[in-house]
Amino acid sequence: MKIHEYQAKQILAKYGVPVPRGSVAYSAKEATKIAEDLGTEVCVVKAQIHAGGRGKGGGVKVSKGMDAIRESAETILGMQLVTHQTGTNGQKVKQLLVEEGVEIQKELYCSVLVDRGRQCVVLLASTEGGMDIEEVAEKTPEKIL
Template sequence: MNLHEYQSKALFAEYGIGVPKGYLITELSELDTALNRINSKGWVVKAQVHAGARGKAGGVKLVNTPQEAHQVASKLLGSSLVTIQTAGKALPINSLLIEETLAIEEELYLSLLVDRVTCTHTFVISSAGGMDIEVVAEKTPEKILSIHIDSTVGVMPYQCREVG
């Protein structure tokens, strides 16, 4: 199952996990409404495609004014994005997540994926952040915790304690 960032954040919010205030737009005409509803000193404009490394590929931009937001949104919306995770394939940008900017106190990385080697669902967790998780994996693999989940029993309490 592939979820866009906005879909994941909606699920988090549904279960009481805090997420930045944000709005999804699919047309430029929706941008001003999103900016006004967020009422922030700055915004993050995020391309919604099924790939990581969007920021490094130019798909995530910080903006400080509505004019900057319009410039970035008009450039991204309707274009395509190639990241290190798309194997050279350009993915269409049909929607943008507009979010408030927040001060980052701590950056963590958490991923749930299917490990093709072990054929298990696997949580990959790191306190070293997520922007450069590939570099962390290469240079300091001890900073990454992988927890393989037995699909016949699900996530066990002891596995949750490993993360904490």
């Protein structure tokens, strides 16, 4: 099953897990409207594709002010986003998640994935949140549960 980040956050919120306020945009105009409605000076504009590595590929931008939010949305929407998970052709960005900027105190990583070889579901967790879970696995595997 492939779901976008915004869909995963909707599920988490449904069960009481706090997530940043935000919404999906299909145009730069919608992105700025969402930012205005959020009433925050800083927003994170995120490409919604079925692949990791979006930040390193230029698909996630922290933007301050309406002009910067609009510019980020214009830059990301329609781009062919290439990451280590998309292959060389990348994936075309058709939608964005526009979220309020929040101060990060601690990042954790949690993933549920299907191990087809073992025919089971695997829960992967780490105290090293954010990007580069593959690098964490390679360099400090003891930080992965």
